[in-house]
Amino acid sequence: MLTDSNAIADFIKKTKIQDVLNWGRKNSLWFMVNAMGCCGVELLATGMAHYDTDRFGIIPRNSPRHADVMIISGYVTKKYLPALKRIWDQMPAPKWVICFGDCAISGGPFYESYSTHQNVDDVFPVDVFVPGCPPRCEALIQGFVELQKKIEAKKDKGTDY
């Protein structure tokens, strides 16, 4: 049964149906509220009424089991990395990662710190990097738009084509 459904999925990936699926996916990028550093404050503000990302289908969710996008919003300490991996495993596929802020991208101000993990892209398949310390909410929205473009062009890492 499993092989059958895989066969169906493989077949779908070659047809126009996948475009329709991706159109649906790109317009409902629910992201997980996981504020990890100071950037997390911008992340929270993005989901609030002022920026109103709901109109793009970008809705904050509190559980990883409801979410499509994980935003790494801040420094990843060595102690937190196992928990973050576990959150990532709890998210149902298809799922995407956005690296938000200098800390998540390269260590930022905590570059060469004894307790942070640099280069999280070793661990997670990151699609979009949003630089800044912290980046503005508009930057995050642009990051989402880039992710939507990637999904539409079938260049994202969340789905294997």
Add this chain to the structure above:
Amino acid sequence: MDANSIISSLTGKFPEDIFDANIESEIRIVAKVKPENVVEVCRYLKEDLSFGHLCCEFGVDYPDRNEIEVIYVIGSYEHPVVLTMKAILPRDNPEVESVVPVYWNANWYERETYELFGVKYLNHPDLKPLVLPKEMLGEWPLRKDYKGFPNKTARNLV
């Protein structure tokens, strides 16, 4: 009480254990304390001199002198004075009695000094790392000769 009378009271009670007591400014006293008797000195400070507030406790590493200083900053709600007490420990085996029985808030300070400097607190109720993961125990990252910093160039930016 002003700084002078606090110093004379302390050195009068503990002539052996308190030395190099100095007045840094009107509101700051600096003194060195023998590590063996830290708890008795702290108890006297708290119960008789009403120094009831341990502001912080931390370590300083001096690799040249082969010493680690454990520093207690103790404030009072009654005297306009902050007391800085330093206990000097050997670098290879830093051990000092825990002051948790006197100042309960020293618990987390001591755990953090333990994970960052490797200062062993004897009779601490729960001596384990506070914020660092358990695997990093034994690296003592805030010692000056710590070499384990990640030195990877940010690949994404270059």
